[in-house]
Amino acid sequence: MQNEGTSKPQKQKTSKAERRAIQEAQRAAKAAAKEAGGVKPSASSGGAVPALKQGKVAKPSSQRKDGPQVTAPVTSSEKKVVDRLPEKDRKKDVPHPRMQFDDKHRVEKAKRRAVVNQSEARSRVELFRHLPQYIRGTQLPDLESKFFQLDPIHPSVYKVGLQYLSGDISGGNARCIAMLLAFKEAIKDYSTPPEKALVRDLTAKIGSYVSFFIECRPLSISMGNAIKFLKSRIAKLPHTLSESEAKSSLQSDIDRFINEKIVIADKVIVRHAVTKIRDGDVLLTYGSSSVVEMIFLYALELGKHFRVVVVDSRPKLDGQALLCRLVAKGLNCTYTHINAISYIMHEVTRVFLGASSVLSNGTVYSRVGTACVAMAAHAFQVPVLVCCEAYKFHERVQLDSICSNELGDPDVISKVPGWKDLNHLDNWADNENLQLLNLTYDATPSDYVSMIITDYGMLPPTSVPVLVREYRREHLWI
Amino acid sequence: MPDVQALVNDFVLKLKRRKIEGSHASARHTAELLRSVISHQRMRQTNQAGALIDAVKAVGEQLIAANPVELAVGNIVRRVLHIIREEDLSSTATAIEGLGLSAGSDDDDEGQYEDRPALSAAALAAAARSTLRAPSLQTLLGDIPGSAVTPQPPSSWGDSEGKSKSADKNLRSRKLKHDVIEAINELIQDIDTCHEQVSEQAVEHIHQNEVILTLGRSRTVKEFLCAAKEKNRSFRVFVAEGAPRYQGHVLAKELVGKGIQTTVITDSAVFAMISRVNMVIVGAHAIMANGGVVAPVGINMVALAAQRHAVPFVVVAGSHKLCPLYPHNSEVLLNDLKSPSDLVDFGEFSDCMDFGSHGGSPLLHVVNPAFDYVPPKLVSLFITDTGGHNPSYMYRLIADYYSADDLVVKQRSTS
Numbered sequence: 001m002q003n004e005g006t007s008k009p010q011k012q013k014t015s016k017a018e019r020r021a022i023q024e025a026q027r028a029a030k031a032a033a034k035e036a037g038g039v040k041p042s043a044s045s046g047g048a049v050p051a052l053k054q055g056k057v058a059k060p061s062s063q064r065k066d067g068p069q070v071t072a073p074v075t076s077s078e079k080k081v082v083d084r085l086p087e088k089d090r091k092k093d094v095p096h097p098r099m100q101f102d103d104k105h106r107v108e109k110a111k112r113r114a115v116v117n118q119s120e121a122r123s124r125v126e127l128f129r130h131l132p133q134y135i136r137g138t139q140l141p142d143l144e145s146k147f148f149q150l151d152p153i154h155p156s157v158y159k160v161g162l163q164y165l166s167g168d169i170s171g172g173n174a175r176c177i178a179m180l181l182a183f184k185e186a187i188k189d190y191s192t193p194p195e196k197a198l199v200r201d202l203t204a205k206i207g208s209y210v211s212f213f214i215e216c217r218p219l220s221i222s223m224g225n226a227i228k229f230l231k232s233r234i235a236k237l238p239h240t241l242s243e244s245e246a247k248s249s250l251q252s253d254i255d256r257f258i259n260e261k262i263v264i265a266d267k268v269i270v271r272h273a274v275t276k277i278r279d280g281d282v283l284l285t286y287g288s289s290s291v292v293e294m295i296f297l298y299a300l301e302l303g304k305h306f307r308v309v310v311v312d313s314r315p316k317l318d319g320q321a322l323l324c325r326l327v328a329k330g331l332n333c334t335y336t337h338i339n340a341i342s343y344i345m346h347e348v349t350r351v352f353l354g355a356s357s358v359l360s361n362g363t364v365y366s367r368v369g370t371a372c373v374a375m376a377a378h379a380f381q382v383p384v385l386v387c388c389e390a391y392k393f394h395e396r397v398q399l400d401s402i403c404s405n406e407l408g409d410p411d412v413i414s415k416v417p418g419w420k421d422l423n424h425l426d427n428w429a430d431n432e433n434l435q436l437l438n439l440t441y442d443a444t445p446s447d448y449v450s451m452i453i454t455d456y457g458m459l460p461p462t463s464v465p466v467l468v469r470e471y472r473r474e475h476l477w478i
Numbered sequence: 479m480p481d482v483q484a485l486v487n488d489f490v491l492k493l494k495r496r497k498i499e500g501s502h503a504s505a506r507h508t509a510e511l512l513r514s515v516i517s518h519q520r521m522r523q524t525n526q527a528g529a530l531i532d533a534v535k536a537v538g539e540q541l542i543a544a545n546p547v548e549l550a551v552g553n554i555v556r557r558v559l560h561i562i563r564e565e566d567l568s569s570t571a572t573a574i575e576g577l578g579l580s581a582g583s584d585d586d587d588e589g590q591y592e593d594r595p596a597l598s599a600a601a602l603a604a605a606a607r608s609t610l611r612a613p614s615l616q617t618l619l620g621d622i623p624g625s626a627v628t629p630q631p632p633s634s635w636g637d638s639e640g641k642s643k644s645a646d647k648n649l650r651s652r653k654l655k656h657d658v659i660e661a662i663n664e665l666i667q668d669i670d671t672c673h674e675q676v677s678e679q680a681v682e683h684i685h686q687n688e689v690i691l692t693l694g695r696s697r698t699v700k701e702f703l704c705a706a707k708e709k710n711r712s713f714r715v716f717v718a719e720g721a722p723r724y725q726g727h728v729l730a731k732e733l734v735g736k737g738i739q740t741t742v743i744t745d746s747a748v749f750a751m752i753s754r755v756n757m758v759i760v761g762a763h764a765i766m767a768n769g770g771v772v773a774p775v776g777i778n779m780v781a782l783a784a785q786r787h788a789v790p791f792v793v794v795a796g797s798h799k800l801c802p803l804y805p806h807n808s809e810v811l812l813n814d815l816k817s818p819s820d821l822v823d824f825g826e827f828s829d830c831m832d833f834g835s836h837g838g839s840p841l842l843h844v845v846n847p848a849f850d851y852v853p854p855k856l857v858s859l860f861i862t863d864t865g866g867h868n869p870s871y872m873y874r875l876i877a878d879y880y881s882a883d884d885l886v887v888k889q890r891s892t893s
Binding site: 371436 | 843
């Protein structure tokens with residue numbers, strides 16, 4: 001009774017109760033075969049929670065396919081209810097496509113459930129119609145005003161959502177850690193309502209928080225993987241645990257994840273990377289990556305003599321913060337903007353880049369502009385080292401930067417801070433022929449990357465799918 | 479004379495202070511200035527071309543030294559020198575015909591010309607143009623001490639040859655100046671109309687539903703695209719803003735005013751967007767003799783991305799930007815480092831930087847180059863006012879516009 005539930009479009013019309021009945025039957029059969037005792041008591045939590053993902057609840061084998069995707073608000077119409085036994089069926093491991101925003105029906109549905117009021121931007125670039133683009137100015141004040149009305153959302157989750165929306169927290173690791181800590185707080189304060197199962201209800205709550213985060217800012221891949229982990233831990237909770245034991249077990253799981261996958265992984269990466277720094281090196285980095293900063297500071301502690309070039313670009317200009325911290329520690333730094341990359345690349349010996357994720361075809365998905373830096377380094381035969389924790393890897397593949405991206409606020413392009421008389425693009429929205437495009441990410445082809453430094457070691461970009469396949473299953477989901 | 483010197487000094491000062499920006503303006507000013515210099519030059523009886531060349535070289539040396547990075551100034555100086563030489567040559571050739579001298583009667587006087595057959599004026603001029611001749615023995619030794627290095631057959635002829643009529647000489651002297659000034663006027667007109675000439679070719683290269691990428695702002699590119707739009711070709715343009723001058727914003731506004739679909743992107747997004755682009759069209763600051771391009775900063779990045787995605791990289795430029803020099807170490811020597819305040823505010827990093835420690839040397843360098851060098855192998859096509867050319871062909875065009883003797887514009891000192 002394997003694939004009862006591979007969802008085809010017409011399946012969505014079957015009612016929830018019917019689907020749950022099917023599920024129960026399957027689960028009962030499985031439980032009889034396995035040692036886990038007891039079947040889930042009752043079908044519960046009807047359509048109350050908007051983003052209930054069926055098929056994620058309490059399966060002995062972890063669901064792989066329907067982790068929250070990068071750009072999708074979670075809707076109940078999207079689930080793939082798939083049964084799988086763990087050791088077989090790796091072939092079915094295709095990540096299912098994310099929500100595309102040119103599908104009007106689904107967009108409308110998502111909007112109806114949305115907490116944050118989104119209004120679509122008027123002049124959108126045609127090429128990116130499949131990605132959401134909303135008018136920015138009104139979201140933050142709107143959300144702030146609703147603070148005391150949003151009961152279902154835990155205050156710490158709300159706070160983190162606001163921080164995402166305003167851009168206070170940025171960077172894959174920071175966002176992931178903030179999210180997990182917010183979940184930890186939420187779990188601590190969580191109490192199971194009567195007549196409901198802990199596992200299913202908690203999963204539903206986490207799902208609703210996740211859709212709130214997505215509305216504030218589309219998920220990064222690191223966050224997506226962390227959510228997958230959390231949901232699988234919830235699903236794996238033994239039924240014999242009491243509520244407080246379950247909650248503390250989940251909290252310690254979260255702590256362990258943060259510690260192992262992020263903090264210690266960063267230390268391992270730093271240890272590996274400093275072996276690649278020699279005296280007299282000129283190291284280039286782009287933007288602001290937390291791992292690369294740690295590498296430089298550790299190398300400085302070890303007493304190596306090197307120079308750093310920080311390349312920055314508009315509109316975020318996040319290299320300046322990194323520059324400030326490096327100069328304060330006494331590193332000799334050069335600062336330039338990305339257009340001057342050909343000029344500065346003559347003197348550079350190594351390039352260290354961070355990544356938001358590394359995809360299964362070896363493509364490095366990171367801050368927009370990284371591809372230009374890697375390309376220039378390749379043209380001048382300078383080795384490019386990408387430093388990325390293993391939890392950020394993903395089984396998705398991507399060929400270019402258009403199919404999946406995040407569109408930022410276009411107004412920051414027309415306004416340059418400090419240049420008051422640069423007003424050529426004021427009132428750009430009035431003109432239908434003019435569009436501004438603010439991409440957040442881009443995809444660097446794998447042939448520009450010499451080496452990827454992860455907590456599993458230093459590997460070539462072609463080894464990433466191997467890592468995804470062999471190690472994540474055992475180590476990540478534990 | 480004194481007022482010409484004042485003009486020269488004024489222009490030199492403007493160049494030094496970078497008050498004149500852009501090759502078009504610089505070229506035009508230089509041409510007009512040299513025209514004034516020439517028209518004020520008092521003409522001697524003998525070796526007038528040499529005198530003109532001397533005067534122009536003296537002024538040209540000052541202009542080039544004022545702003546060595548503005549290559550258009552040097553180009554125009556060399557163009558004017560070439561014009562003088564050519565006009566001199568062609569007027570000599572007509573004089574040969576006019577005087578009807580036979581080769582034999584001149585042999586004893588002009589022994590050194592025996593290798594030169596009597597050619598028609600046109601052939602002579604064509605021969606002069608098609609080869610960059612090495613200086614002949616006569617020019618090396620110099621018939622008049624301290625004269626500039628030029629082939630001087632007509633004037634020395636007039637010297638040693640008692641036959642030439644003085645009326646002819648006067649006529650020729652005035653005619654030389656007049657011809658030179660006319661040619662310079664033509665040059666100025668060429669500089670002014672180069673945009674139209676380039677834009678005429680736009681319709682051959684832009685078809686329907688094209689997607690074009692450009693960076694920063696070039697007036698030639700703007701006219702090019704507008705000309706295509708007027709011929710009702712539908713296309714879209716991605717304009718990269720071109721930090722830190724942000725001229726891309728200006729270009730976007732102008733294009734939108736003409737009704738062209740424009741999208742402004744940041745420079746970092748060039749690699750991301752170029753996979754959806756059909757053609758890259760950019761302007762240049764200067765085109766070097768090997769076909770390399772000195773362009774506003776960032777364009778080398780665009781060229782590399784275009785090469786990776788096999789997108790044609792087209793450079794549009796007027797012929798006054800063609801420079802006869804070869805770029806050696808051009809990243810450093812042909813570059814202008816601008817103020818770091820474009821990138822970083824002056825007060826921003828003062829609290830991070832402690833000059834007391836680390837021996838007082840600044841830990842922070844901010845680099846803001848103005849130009850980039852694009853090697854010829856990255857360029858697919860040059861579109862100039864003389865048509866479309868391959869980068870490997872550009873060196874031939876140099877022979878059309880410049881003489882080999884003028885590569886180093888230096889006043890020959892009297893010795």
